[in-house]
Amino acid sequence: MEFRDIQERVHTGLGGSFEVQDEIHDPAIIVPKEQLRAVCGFLRDDESLRMGTLRIITGIDRPAKKDSTESGSIEVVYHLCSYVHGHTVVIKTLLDREAPKVDSVQDIWPTANWHERETYDLLGVEFEGHPDLRRIMLPKDWVGHPLRKDYEPPKEYHGIPTTREAVLQAPRVEKVSPAQHEPKSDEPPERFIQLNMGPHHPATHGVLNFLLETDGEILRRVKPDVGYLHRGMEKLAERISYPGTMPFTDRIDYLGAMFTNHGWAMACEKLFGVEVPRRADFCRVIASELNRLASHLIATGCLPMEVGAFTPFIHWLREREIINDIMEMICGARLTYNYMRIGGVSRDIDQATIDKILGWLDNFEPTIDEFNRLISGNEIFVKRLANMAVIPAEVAVGYSLLGPNLRASGVDWDVRKNEPYSVYGELEFDVVTGQGWRGSIGDSYDRYFCRILEMKESVKIIRQACDLMPEGPIIAPKVPKKPAANEVYARTEGPRGEAGFYVVSDGSDKPYRARYRMGSFTAMSVIEAVTPGLMLADLVALIGSLDTIAPEVDR
């Protein structure tokens, strides 16, 4: 369905007429906040719409102009998507800036829970009816909402200086009083063990905390406590120019930096209206798929390590080392690539590199089968993962899981196939969905094995791309400095799912608001829902099978 049809359907279905903002790239329906829940419910349940998943909630602060008399507003933007019909829609609601309040939609889409908490934390929008509305990224006693345009950061926090000047001037802090990050849960009955798993724990990739309440080995409640790696990436983008944000996107997802690069580049290209040369697109695809291999190698290597088999991990690291060498040949960096530019890529991929890639792929492909013989078919490994933490398709869609996690639940959705970007439309590959290989569809083994099979697809894609790569320039000749005022949403299919970039421009050389939507954030939010009743060891395997990484959760 096109936007016009969706708008028509909403109007006839609800019997009203909503304002439409259609001068922007992805037109939006503007819904009064009183009717938000009704519209959302209709969008989800209507047979011809079936907006089953909420991609992201964004808050945009729009303070009043200086010479204007009216007070400013806060826009809350909902990006919706239907896997059934394959269409998307954006709805917006405008709130009063002084007392921004809106109804919560977390019972319509469970994934809204964490998104609303984040919007509350960073913009101060209150979602009425939200069961657990507290800060998610910042400490609970933090003052202010950083993404407000008039935000002034406090000079110090519990004696820790926060500004650059204060850090330089402050005397050395000898002792820091510990900050209360997460409220302790209510006094529990004696027989349950309270465990703080993290922030430094071997199984949590990166700095991440889980508050567990266990009955011996059995988990009763698991609360992920994120925010330890919150670096304010979205705030940073508002202060740095469009091209200058590119290296920062590397740090959002350090295992899949190519995809965040690519997403940001695509968003900016939509804004600036720049055409990417064909050769640059092929360079992007080759580099991205190599990056996907590198990321899946870590994911499928770490999972056996977390269930106790260390050897497979090291064998995958050996392969990843070669990818890093190739990446060094391509862009000069091994982890944070900063390879893409708005309108192209920074360096060409020459013939020597392509020969090395193809030579390595010939060696690597049989290694996947070897790896399967080493661990994927291991009886203990299968028993640990099969039928464990099953996420059915409706839960996966409701919690807006993405990428291999979504596909393992049987939802056939891959941005590369369903909304082809770059040159993916010309390349042949299969979308791997979970089949319940050793248990039921959507269990941890499916999530693991989907990634194994996706590596084979990536190998196919790289081979084709190397074959088809045309000669030509690698970057667009002219990129304007300032875009027109507009709003765009660009997405790429990263190793942990869709890397979405929602960029709002006001016509200046800096983004007015940038919003990053990453796969790990929602994957982390589903943990609380699926863990009760599992065992402690299962939690570790579940985190591994979801392949979450902390910087991507926190940004």
Added chain:
Amino acid sequence: MAAVNPPASEIGGLQEETLQSRRAVGGEGSGRRSRLSPLRLARAVVLVGVVFGAAAGLILTIVFGLAHLLGIGGTEWVGLLNIVGVAFILVMMTATLLIVAERKWSARMQNRVGPSRARLFRNEKWAFYGIPHLAADGLKMIFKEDFVPPGAARLVFSLAPVLAFVPAFALIAVVPVGPDIMAFGTEVRFQVARIDMGILFIFAVASVAVFGATLAGWSANNNFGMLGALRAAAQMISYEVALALTLVGVIIVFQTIRLEEIAAFQDGTMWGGLIPAWGIFFQPFALILFLAAAFAEVKRAPFDLPEAESEIIGYFVEYSGMKFGLFMFAEFIEIVALSALIVVLFFGGWSIPWVSHEALQSWLAIDVGLGTDWAALAAAFVGLFAFIAKMMFFVWLQMVIRWSFPRFRYDQIMNLGWKALLPLSLVNLVVTAAAVVLDPTLSLALAIGLGQAFLLIVVIISADSPKRGMMAAAQHDHPQEVSCST
């Protein structure tokens, strides 16, 4: 254009070395693997033989030589010499070297170099397969802060490593590592303590080991440690039952619980010299059960739940320095002791198949012409060598298993112990008892044992190999049946 790697010479010493080792190990990646050449194999066999021979010779010299010199042959005082010879040389030295061996062997399995940085006198050539790392590790552990967490039960906290260490060490006391010999008028046996209760002593001591792990986890005032302690207690107590019941079958076959008599019995043959009278031929099934139960008992992978480092870090989470070292060391000693037990109970102890000790001795004395006394010493040396070689094989096997398999989950391990191992060992017990009652010459027991072995081999060969299973699953267009190999 592509970025060019700077030449290795410009990067500097250590990095250059790292680059070289990377090339040597992974090199261009998956394509290059080290292959076993006959020359390397021969060299390895000779090296291993020299090491085992040296150990055997050392034990022989210390125990027999000192007993002969001091004139204490045939008395209980030989036990003291055995503590030095067997417990110190065999167990302590092996366990110490195992620390490096495990790191080196896992590195081999994982395409790495392993410990290679500690060298004697900073000499590049004196890396000695990483053995200097032992000294480095030891020094590190001794000089680390001896941390006791606040709220810990201090006495128990300090006592727990000792409680873990001592029983592991005491296990070796009743194991005969060599044949009894009589030479130059001195009678000597290679066993620390010759006591009537034999196997029962092993059960008793092994069950004490659970205190070390449990108290360590409990006393540290740490919930992760507590979980580890609970896991250790539940697992070790559960598997003791299966462990003991599997061995009852062995006791029935050999009709004794004295380990030296079991070893001596296995020196003979069955069916007119056709088959050595080893425990494995009578009780192959019990061997598998015993291996599983014993691995669980010593908390090695895939049964390493109490120290699952990726889940709960382990019952020794709060220990540092030498206290932690004792736990680690106890584990390696348990590996050695367990391997020695397997050898004595199932693989003929110090015996060589088809060659009895007496035959070997008389052949050496008469045909080779060594004379009675020297022949006895040589035969003892061969026996010790055979024992060490077999024991080392099982040490190696445990390492390979440790580095190949993932870990069980808590409920799976309990199910395996109570619902699989226990009933199966009971069945084994009944079958063995019936066979021995029906045919006291053990022929029937042997026939049943060989039948079991044949069955096991058939099952293993016909099992759904992971390769085939995965190849089928890779065709993801069609949902696959759940395929389970045995």
